[in-house]
Amino acid sequence: MPKLQAVIFYGFIGIQLVAAVLPIRDWPLTDYPMFSYPRKEFFGISRLALEDVFNENVVTWSHADYSSVGLNDAKLQAYVNDVNNPRVFEIIADKIKHTGKYTNGTPNAIRVTKITTGPDSEGRLKTTKEVLREIEFKELSK
Amino acid sequence: MKLNLKNYQSNELILLLFSWLYAAAIFWELHRDTAFHMNSINPSCGIMTASLGVHPNGIYYLLLTLIPLSLLLQHRFAWLWGVCAALYFICLRDFVICQSGPERIYMAWNHAIVFWVFLAMSTQKILGAAKTVTLIKFLLLISYFAGGIAKVRHGLEWMNGWTLQYYFLQRHIDLNTPLAVEMVSNLQTAKILSWLVVLPEILVPLAFLNKRLEWVFVISFFIFQIICWYVLKLKWMHYYGWTYLIYFSMVLVWLFQKSRQRKSLL
Numbered sequence: 128m129p130k131l132q133a134v135i136f137y138g139f140i141g142i143q144l145v146a147a148v149l150p151i152r153d154w155p156l157t158d159y160p161m162f163s164y165p166r167k168e169f170f171g172i173s174r175l176a177l178e179d180v181f182n183e184n185v186v187t188w189s190h191a192d193y194s195s196v197g198l199n200d201a202k203l204q205a206y207v208n209d210v211n212n213p214r215v216f217e218i219i220a221d222k223i224k225h226t227g228k229y230t231n232g233t234p235n236a237i238r239v240t241k242i243t244t245g246p247d248s249e250g251r252l253k254t255t256k257e258v259l260r261e262i263e264f265k266e267l268s269k
Numbered sequence: 270m271k272l273n274l275k276n277y278q279s280n281e282l283i284l285l286l287f288s289w290l291y292a293a294a295i296f297w298e299l300h301r302d303t304a305f306h307m308n309s310i311n312p313s314c315g316i317m318t319a320s321l322g323v324h325p326n327g328i329y330y331l332l333l334t335l336i337p338l339s340l341l342l343q344h345r346f347a348w349l350w351g352v353c354a355a356l357y358f359i360c361l362r363d364f365v366i367c368q369s370g371p372e373r374i375y376m377a378w379n380h381a382i383v384f385w386v387f388l389a390m391s392t393q394k395i396l397g398a399a400k401t402v403t404l405i406k407f408l409l410l411i412s413y414f415a416g417g418i419a420k421v422r423h424g425l426e427w428m429n430g431w432t433l434q435y436y437f438l439q440r441h442i443d444l445n446t447p448l449a450v451e452m453v454s455n456l457q458t459a460k461i462l463s464w465l466v467v468l469p470e471i472l473v474p475l476a477f478l479n480k481r482l483e484w485v486f487v488i489s490f491f492i493f494q495i496i497c498w499y500v501l502k503l504k505w506m507h508y509y510g511w512t513y514l515i516y517f518s519m520v521l522v523w524l525f526q527k528s529r530q531r532k533s534l535l
Contacts, residue, residue: 135392136400140407143385147415150422163419165426166435174442190445244438250430250456252438 171245171255175210177219179234180261192228210239210259220267233268236261279522280398286518287405288350288390292340294511295383299333306360317359325360332356343390351391357384379508382412386512402515406483409512410473413490417470428467430459440501448500466493487516 177188219237239260247253299306306329318325335356339349357380358365364380389404396404420427434453441449453459469489476483491513497503 132396132400136396136404139389139392139404143408143411147411147418150419162436163416163422163427164432165420165423165429166432167426167429168431169435172435172438172442244442244450246431246434246456250434250459252434252450252454 169245171243173241173243175259176240176242178238178240180236180238181232181234185238186234192226215239215260216262216267219262220269223264223267233264236263237267238262278398279526280402282522282525283402283515283518284390284393284398286521287402287515288343289340290514290518291386291511292336294514295508296333296336298508298511299336303329317362328356329360332360343393347394348391350387350393354384354387354391357387378412379504382408382512383508402519405512405515407477409515410476410483410486410490412509413470414473417467417473420467421471428460428463430456430463433459433463433466437501444502446500446502452500469493487513 177192179186179188219239223237238258239262241257241259242254243257244252244254307326315325318328321328332353335349335353339346339353342349361380361384364376365384385408386405389401389408392404393401426432430453434456437446437449437453437459440446453462469486473486476486494503494505494510498505
Protein backbone atom coordinates (compact mmCIF):
# COMPACT_ATOMS: atom_id res chain seq x y z
CA MET A 128 0.00 0.00 0.00
CA PRO A 129 1.53 3.34 -0.99
CA LYS A 130 2.50 5.56 1.90
CA LEU A 131 -0.16 8.27 1.39
CA GLN A 132 -2.92 5.65 1.14
CA ALA A 133 -1.74 4.00 4.35
CA VAL A 134 -1.54 7.30 6.21
CA ILE A 135 -5.07 8.32 5.17
CA PHE A 136 -6.62 4.89 5.72
CA TYR A 137 -5.05 4.05 9.06
CA GLY A 138 -5.17 7.70 10.17
CA PHE A 139 -8.93 7.73 9.59
CA ILE A 140 -9.39 4.50 11.52
CA GLY A 141 -7.00 5.60 14.28
CA ILE A 142 -8.81 8.90 14.81
CA GLN A 143 -12.16 7.13 15.13
CA LEU A 144 -10.76 4.59 17.60
CA VAL A 145 -9.08 7.24 19.73
CA ALA A 146 -12.23 9.38 19.66
CA ALA A 147 -14.37 6.38 20.63
CA VAL A 148 -12.19 5.22 23.49
CA LEU A 149 -11.10 8.55 24.97
CA PRO A 150 -13.75 10.99 26.19
CA ILE A 151 -12.57 13.93 24.08
CA ARG A 152 -15.31 16.50 24.09
CA ASP A 153 -15.49 18.81 21.05
CA TRP A 154 -14.53 15.94 18.79
CA PRO A 155 -17.14 14.40 16.48
CA LEU A 156 -18.55 11.07 17.54
CA THR A 157 -17.10 11.12 21.04
CA ASP A 158 -20.08 11.91 23.15
CA TYR A 159 -23.17 9.83 23.70
CA PRO A 160 -24.68 11.34 26.83
CA MET A 161 -28.22 10.81 25.65
CA PHE A 162 -28.45 7.31 27.09
CA SER A 163 -24.98 6.80 28.46
CA TYR A 164 -25.05 8.21 31.96
CA PRO A 165 -25.88 5.55 34.51
CA ARG A 166 -28.80 6.26 36.84
CA LYS A 167 -29.05 5.17 40.42
CA GLU A 168 -32.26 4.02 42.05
CA PHE A 169 -34.80 6.78 41.56
CA PHE A 170 -38.06 7.64 43.27
CA GLY A 171 -40.05 8.23 40.11
CA ILE A 172 -40.68 10.49 37.17
CA SER A 173 -43.71 12.75 37.33
CA ARG A 174 -45.81 14.47 34.77
CA LEU A 175 -48.94 16.54 34.91
CA ALA A 176 -52.06 15.34 33.19
CA LEU A 177 -55.45 16.86 32.51
CA GLU A 178 -58.64 14.92 33.10
CA ASP A 179 -62.23 15.62 32.14
CA VAL A 180 -64.54 14.92 35.08
CA PHE A 181 -68.00 13.81 33.91
CA ASN A 182 -70.86 12.61 36.10
CA GLU A 183 -70.25 8.96 35.28
CA ASN A 184 -66.55 8.81 34.57
CA VAL A 185 -63.22 10.59 34.37
CA VAL A 186 -61.43 10.76 31.01
CA THR A 187 -57.69 11.47 30.84
CA TRP A 188 -56.52 13.72 28.02
CA SER A 189 -54.67 11.78 25.36
CA HIS A 190 -51.50 13.04 23.67
CA ALA A 191 -53.64 13.83 20.62
CA ASP A 192 -55.89 16.03 22.80
CA TYR A 193 -52.89 18.05 23.95
CA SER A 194 -51.36 18.41 20.51
CA SER A 195 -54.68 19.35 18.89
CA VAL A 196 -54.66 22.57 20.91
CA GLY A 197 -50.91 23.11 20.73
CA LEU A 198 -50.42 22.25 24.38
CA ASN A 199 -47.67 20.04 25.66
CA ASP A 200 -46.99 18.65 29.08
CA ALA A 201 -43.93 20.85 29.44
CA LYS A 202 -46.06 23.98 29.49
CA LEU A 203 -47.97 22.74 32.49
CA GLN A 204 -44.91 21.04 33.90
CA ALA A 205 -43.36 24.46 34.42
CA TYR A 206 -45.97 25.08 37.13
CA VAL A 207 -45.74 21.70 38.81
CA ASN A 208 -44.53 23.30 42.07
CA ASP A 209 -47.40 25.75 42.15
CA VAL A 210 -50.44 24.37 40.45
CA ASN A 211 -52.51 27.29 41.85
CA ASN A 212 -50.48 29.70 39.80
CA PRO A 213 -53.00 31.82 37.79
CA ARG A 214 -51.06 30.95 34.61
CA VAL A 215 -52.22 27.34 34.89
CA PHE A 216 -55.83 28.50 34.83
CA GLU A 217 -55.12 30.82 31.88
CA ILE A 218 -53.43 28.09 29.84
CA ILE A 219 -56.19 25.57 30.42
CA ALA A 220 -58.97 28.13 29.78
CA ASP A 221 -57.31 29.14 26.53
CA LYS A 222 -56.98 25.55 25.35
CA ILE A 223 -60.54 24.66 26.32
CA LYS A 224 -61.78 27.37 23.97
CA HIS A 225 -59.89 25.90 21.03
CA THR A 226 -60.44 22.21 21.52
CA GLY A 227 -63.02 20.38 19.45
CA LYS A 228 -63.22 17.43 21.82
CA TYR A 229 -66.41 18.42 23.63
CA THR A 230 -68.87 17.89 20.80
CA ASN A 231 -70.75 15.26 22.83
CA GLY A 232 -71.08 17.32 25.97
CA THR A 233 -68.84 19.22 28.30
CA PRO A 234 -67.38 17.84 31.53
CA ASN A 235 -68.27 19.19 34.94
CA ALA A 236 -64.71 20.04 35.75
CA ILE A 237 -61.13 19.76 34.57
CA ARG A 238 -58.71 18.08 36.89
CA VAL A 239 -54.97 18.65 37.00
CA THR A 240 -53.30 15.48 38.26
CA LYS A 241 -49.74 14.54 38.97
CA ILE A 242 -48.90 11.08 37.67
CA THR A 243 -45.74 9.57 39.10
CA THR A 244 -44.21 6.36 37.77
CA GLY A 245 -41.29 4.83 39.60
CA PRO A 246 -39.92 1.57 40.97
CA ASP A 247 -41.14 0.08 44.23
CA SER A 248 -38.83 -1.62 46.76
CA GLU A 249 -38.58 -4.69 44.50
CA GLY A 250 -37.80 -2.67 41.40
CA ARG A 251 -41.22 -3.04 39.75
CA LEU A 252 -42.57 0.08 38.10
CA LYS A 253 -45.71 1.43 39.73
CA THR A 254 -47.84 4.43 38.82
CA THR A 255 -49.50 6.67 41.38
CA LYS A 256 -51.88 9.52 40.75
CA GLU A 257 -52.45 12.63 42.84
CA VAL A 258 -55.15 15.22 42.17
CA LEU A 259 -53.57 18.65 42.44
CA ARG A 260 -56.42 20.86 41.42
CA GLU A 261 -59.96 20.67 40.11
CA ILE A 262 -61.43 23.60 38.21
CA GLU A 263 -65.13 23.98 37.37
CA PHE A 264 -65.67 23.88 33.62
CA LYS A 265 -68.06 26.84 33.86
CA GLU A 266 -65.27 28.99 35.31
CA LEU A 267 -62.91 27.99 32.55
CA SER A 268 -65.32 28.65 29.71
CA LYS A 269 -66.36 32.12 30.93
CA MET B 270 -18.20 10.04 -20.30
CA LYS B 271 -20.56 7.11 -20.67
CA LEU B 272 -21.37 5.22 -17.52
CA ASN B 273 -21.10 1.52 -18.21
CA LEU B 274 -21.84 -0.58 -15.14
CA LYS B 275 -20.36 -3.71 -16.73
CA ASN B 276 -16.88 -2.20 -16.49
CA TYR B 277 -17.14 -1.58 -12.78
CA GLN B 278 -15.58 -3.82 -10.13
CA SER B 279 -17.97 -4.84 -7.37
CA ASN B 280 -16.57 -2.37 -4.79
CA GLU B 281 -16.72 0.44 -7.31
CA LEU B 282 -20.34 -0.45 -8.00
CA ILE B 283 -21.12 -0.58 -4.29
CA LEU B 284 -19.56 2.83 -3.74
CA LEU B 285 -21.29 4.31 -6.77
CA LEU B 286 -24.68 3.01 -5.68
CA PHE B 287 -24.09 4.05 -2.09
CA SER B 288 -23.06 7.59 -3.04
CA TRP B 289 -26.19 7.98 -5.16
CA LEU B 290 -28.53 6.72 -2.47
CA TYR B 291 -26.74 8.35 0.46
CA ALA B 292 -26.37 11.77 -1.12
CA ALA B 293 -30.02 11.74 -2.20
CA ALA B 294 -31.09 10.76 1.34
CA ILE B 295 -28.97 13.41 3.08
CA PHE B 296 -30.05 16.04 0.58
CA TRP B 297 -33.67 15.13 1.29
CA GLU B 298 -33.09 15.22 5.08
CA LEU B 299 -31.37 18.62 4.95
CA HIS B 300 -34.03 20.02 2.67
CA ARG B 301 -36.79 18.67 4.93
CA ASP B 302 -35.10 20.24 7.97
CA THR B 303 -34.37 23.56 6.28
CA ALA B 304 -36.55 25.58 8.65
CA PHE B 305 -35.02 23.88 11.68
CA HIS B 306 -31.47 24.39 10.51
CA MET B 307 -32.08 27.99 9.50
CA ASN B 308 -32.92 28.68 13.12
CA SER B 309 -30.02 26.72 14.55
CA ILE B 310 -27.09 27.30 12.19
CA ASN B 311 -26.78 31.04 12.69
CA PRO B 312 -25.28 30.87 16.20
CA SER B 313 -23.49 27.68 15.20
CA CYS B 314 -21.46 28.97 12.29
CA GLY B 315 -21.78 32.71 12.69
CA ILE B 316 -18.15 33.30 13.60
CA MET B 317 -16.76 31.04 10.88
CA THR B 318 -18.95 32.49 8.14
CA ALA B 319 -18.34 36.05 9.32
CA SER B 320 -14.62 35.52 8.84
CA LEU B 321 -15.36 34.28 5.32
CA GLY B 322 -17.61 37.27 4.72
CA VAL B 323 -20.61 35.10 3.90
CA HIS B 324 -24.08 34.89 5.41
CA PRO B 325 -24.58 31.57 7.29
CA ASN B 326 -27.68 30.74 5.24
CA GLY B 327 -25.58 31.12 2.08
CA ILE B 328 -23.28 28.33 3.26
CA TYR B 329 -26.28 26.14 3.98
CA TYR B 330 -27.73 26.66 0.50
CA LEU B 331 -24.28 26.13 -1.01
CA LEU B 332 -24.13 22.77 0.78
CA LEU B 333 -27.57 21.86 -0.55
CA THR B 334 -26.42 22.71 -4.06
CA LEU B 335 -23.07 21.00 -3.77
CA ILE B 336 -24.40 17.62 -2.66
CA PRO B 337 -26.22 16.86 -5.96
CA LEU B 338 -23.35 18.49 -7.85
CA SER B 339 -20.80 16.21 -6.18
CA LEU B 340 -23.06 13.30 -6.98
CA LEU B 341 -22.91 14.14 -10.68
CA LEU B 342 -19.22 15.01 -10.79
CA GLN B 343 -17.79 12.46 -8.35
CA HIS B 344 -16.44 10.36 -11.21
CA ARG B 345 -13.96 13.15 -11.99
CA PHE B 346 -13.96 15.32 -8.88
CA ALA B 347 -14.34 13.06 -5.86
CA TRP B 348 -12.71 15.71 -3.67
CA LEU B 349 -15.96 17.68 -3.88
CA TRP B 350 -17.25 15.39 -1.12
CA GLY B 351 -14.48 16.87 1.05
CA VAL B 352 -15.88 20.33 0.34
CA CYS B 353 -19.34 18.99 1.28
CA ALA B 354 -17.86 17.67 4.54
CA ALA B 355 -16.24 21.06 5.26
CA LEU B 356 -19.48 22.93 4.54
CA TYR B 357 -21.42 20.42 6.60
CA PHE B 358 -19.02 21.00 9.47
CA ILE B 359 -19.34 24.79 9.16
CA CYS B 360 -23.14 24.71 9.00
CA LEU B 361 -23.79 22.12 11.68
CA ARG B 362 -20.69 22.60 13.77
CA ASP B 363 -22.51 22.72 17.11
CA PHE B 364 -24.20 19.40 16.39
CA VAL B 365 -21.15 17.70 14.94
CA ILE B 366 -19.03 18.51 17.98
CA CYS B 367 -21.87 18.00 20.48
CA GLN B 368 -21.99 21.62 21.65
CA SER B 369 -25.69 22.23 21.24
CA GLY B 370 -26.80 20.96 24.63
CA PRO B 371 -28.10 17.61 25.84
CA GLU B 372 -31.58 18.10 24.41
CA ARG B 373 -30.13 18.03 20.91
CA ILE B 374 -27.55 15.36 21.48
CA TYR B 375 -29.29 12.91 19.16
CA MET B 376 -28.74 15.50 16.46
CA ALA B 377 -25.01 15.39 17.23
CA TRP B 378 -25.06 11.63 16.92
CA ASN B 379 -26.83 11.97 13.58
CA HIS B 380 -24.80 14.76 12.04
CA ALA B 381 -21.32 13.65 13.09
CA ILE B 382 -21.52 10.45 11.06
CA VAL B 383 -22.65 12.33 7.93
CA PHE B 384 -19.60 14.57 8.22
CA TRP B 385 -17.28 11.56 8.43
CA VAL B 386 -19.00 9.67 5.61
CA PHE B 387 -18.64 12.67 3.29
CA LEU B 388 -15.00 12.87 4.31
CA ALA B 389 -14.50 9.16 3.60
CA MET B 390 -16.16 9.53 0.19
CA SER B 391 -13.74 12.34 -0.68
CA THR B 392 -10.81 9.93 -0.34
CA GLN B 393 -12.09 7.42 -2.92
CA LYS B 394 -9.66 8.51 -5.67
CA ILE B 395 -6.65 8.07 -3.38
CA LEU B 396 -7.73 5.00 -1.43
CA GLY B 397 -9.69 3.19 -4.10
CA ALA B 398 -13.23 1.90 -3.86
CA ALA B 399 -12.54 -1.14 -1.65
CA LYS B 400 -10.90 0.83 1.14
CA THR B 401 -13.47 3.63 0.98
CA VAL B 402 -16.26 1.06 1.37
CA THR B 403 -14.35 -0.42 4.32
CA LEU B 404 -14.07 3.03 5.92
CA ILE B 405 -17.80 3.70 5.59
CA LYS B 406 -18.64 0.31 7.08
CA PHE B 407 -16.11 0.97 9.82
CA LEU B 408 -17.75 4.34 10.62
CA LEU B 409 -21.12 2.69 11.06
CA LEU B 410 -19.89 -0.12 13.30
CA ILE B 411 -17.46 1.96 15.33
CA SER B 412 -20.29 4.31 16.31
CA TYR B 413 -21.89 1.39 18.18
CA PHE B 414 -18.55 0.61 19.81
CA ALA B 415 -18.26 4.25 20.92
CA GLY B 416 -21.77 4.03 22.35
CA GLY B 417 -20.82 0.88 24.26
CA ILE B 418 -17.61 2.43 25.58
CA ALA B 419 -19.53 5.54 26.70
CA LYS B 420 -21.88 3.29 28.70
CA VAL B 421 -19.17 1.30 30.50
CA ARG B 422 -16.95 4.31 31.10
CA HIS B 423 -18.52 4.55 34.56
CA GLY B 424 -17.97 0.86 35.29
CA LEU B 425 -20.82 -1.64 35.14
CA GLU B 426 -23.28 0.74 36.76
CA TRP B 427 -25.16 1.31 33.48
CA MET B 428 -26.39 -2.27 33.64
CA ASN B 429 -28.01 -1.84 37.09
CA GLY B 430 -31.50 -1.95 35.60
CA TRP B 431 -32.49 1.43 37.06
CA THR B 432 -30.74 3.19 34.19
CA LEU B 433 -32.77 1.48 31.50
CA GLN B 434 -35.95 1.90 33.54
CA TYR B 435 -35.24 5.61 33.88
CA TYR B 436 -34.57 6.22 30.19
CA PHE B 437 -37.51 4.13 28.98
CA LEU B 438 -39.81 5.83 31.47
CA GLN B 439 -38.60 9.27 30.48
CA ARG B 440 -39.23 8.57 26.79
CA HIS B 441 -42.63 7.11 27.62
CA ILE B 442 -43.66 10.20 29.58
CA ASP B 443 -42.33 12.64 27.00
CA LEU B 444 -43.54 10.87 23.90
CA ASN B 445 -46.16 8.35 25.00
CA THR B 446 -44.03 5.54 23.60
CA PRO B 447 -45.69 2.14 23.30
CA LEU B 448 -44.38 -0.84 25.29
CA ALA B 449 -41.58 1.19 26.89
CA VAL B 450 -42.82 0.81 30.46
CA GLU B 451 -43.95 -2.81 29.99
CA MET B 452 -40.51 -3.81 28.70
CA VAL B 453 -38.64 -2.61 31.78
CA SER B 454 -41.34 -2.86 34.43
CA ASN B 455 -39.34 -5.62 36.13
CA LEU B 456 -35.86 -4.75 37.39
CA GLN B 457 -34.38 -8.15 36.49
CA THR B 458 -35.70 -7.87 32.92
CA ALA B 459 -34.25 -4.36 32.73
CA LYS B 460 -30.86 -5.69 33.86
CA ILE B 461 -30.89 -8.46 31.22
CA LEU B 462 -31.92 -5.99 28.52
CA SER B 463 -29.12 -3.64 29.58
CA TRP B 464 -26.55 -6.38 29.10
CA LEU B 465 -28.11 -7.33 25.77
CA VAL B 466 -27.64 -3.74 24.63
CA VAL B 467 -24.10 -3.21 25.88
CA LEU B 468 -22.45 -6.55 25.10
CA PRO B 469 -22.87 -6.44 21.29
CA GLU B 470 -21.73 -2.81 21.30
CA ILE B 471 -18.55 -3.67 23.17
CA LEU B 472 -17.90 -6.78 21.09
CA VAL B 473 -18.43 -5.11 17.71
CA PRO B 474 -14.66 -4.97 16.88
CA LEU B 475 -14.97 -8.75 16.35
CA ALA B 476 -17.02 -7.95 13.24
CA PHE B 477 -13.85 -6.79 11.51
CA LEU B 478 -12.29 -10.24 11.90
CA ASN B 479 -14.89 -12.28 10.09
CA LYS B 480 -17.30 -11.47 7.26
CA ARG B 481 -20.12 -13.69 8.55
CA LEU B 482 -19.76 -12.20 12.01
CA GLU B 483 -19.89 -8.75 10.44
CA TRP B 484 -23.28 -9.55 8.88
CA VAL B 485 -24.53 -10.99 12.17
CA PHE B 486 -23.64 -7.74 13.93
CA VAL B 487 -25.04 -5.54 11.17
CA ILE B 488 -28.36 -7.36 10.99
CA SER B 489 -28.61 -7.45 14.81
CA PHE B 490 -27.93 -3.73 15.08
CA PHE B 491 -30.40 -2.97 12.32
CA ILE B 492 -33.11 -4.94 14.14
CA PHE B 493 -32.06 -3.26 17.40
CA GLN B 494 -32.51 0.15 15.77
CA ILE B 495 -35.95 -0.75 14.49
CA ILE B 496 -36.95 -1.84 18.01
CA CYS B 497 -35.54 1.44 19.43
CA TRP B 498 -37.42 3.39 16.79
CA TYR B 499 -40.69 1.72 17.75
CA VAL B 500 -40.27 1.47 21.51
CA LEU B 501 -38.39 4.72 22.21
CA LYS B 502 -39.37 6.75 19.15
CA LEU B 503 -35.71 7.42 18.39
CA LYS B 504 -35.39 9.18 15.09
CA TRP B 505 -32.44 7.04 14.12
CA MET B 506 -33.23 6.91 10.41
CA HIS B 507 -32.70 10.65 10.06
CA TYR B 508 -29.12 11.17 8.87
CA TYR B 509 -27.49 8.38 10.91
CA GLY B 510 -29.57 5.45 9.69
CA TRP B 511 -28.82 6.14 6.04
CA THR B 512 -25.29 4.82 6.64
CA TYR B 513 -26.84 1.35 6.51
CA LEU B 514 -27.23 1.99 2.79
CA ILE B 515 -23.64 0.77 2.39
CA TYR B 516 -24.77 -2.74 3.32
CA PHE B 517 -27.96 -2.35 1.32
CA SER B 518 -25.80 -1.40 -1.69
CA MET B 519 -23.64 -4.48 -1.12
CA VAL B 520 -26.72 -6.70 -1.22
CA LEU B 521 -28.03 -5.02 -4.38
CA VAL B 522 -24.68 -5.33 -6.16
CA TRP B 523 -24.40 -8.97 -5.14
CA LEU B 524 -27.87 -9.63 -6.56
CA PHE B 525 -27.01 -7.70 -9.73
CA GLN B 526 -23.83 -9.71 -10.29
CA LYS B 527 -25.60 -12.99 -9.58
CA SER B 528 -28.22 -12.21 -12.20
CA ARG B 529 -25.48 -11.26 -14.68
CA GLN B 530 -23.68 -14.55 -14.04
CA ARG B 531 -26.90 -16.49 -14.61
CA LYS B 532 -27.52 -14.66 -17.86
CA SER B 533 -23.98 -15.35 -19.09
CA LEU B 534 -24.39 -19.08 -18.27
CA LEU B 535 -27.61 -19.20 -20.29
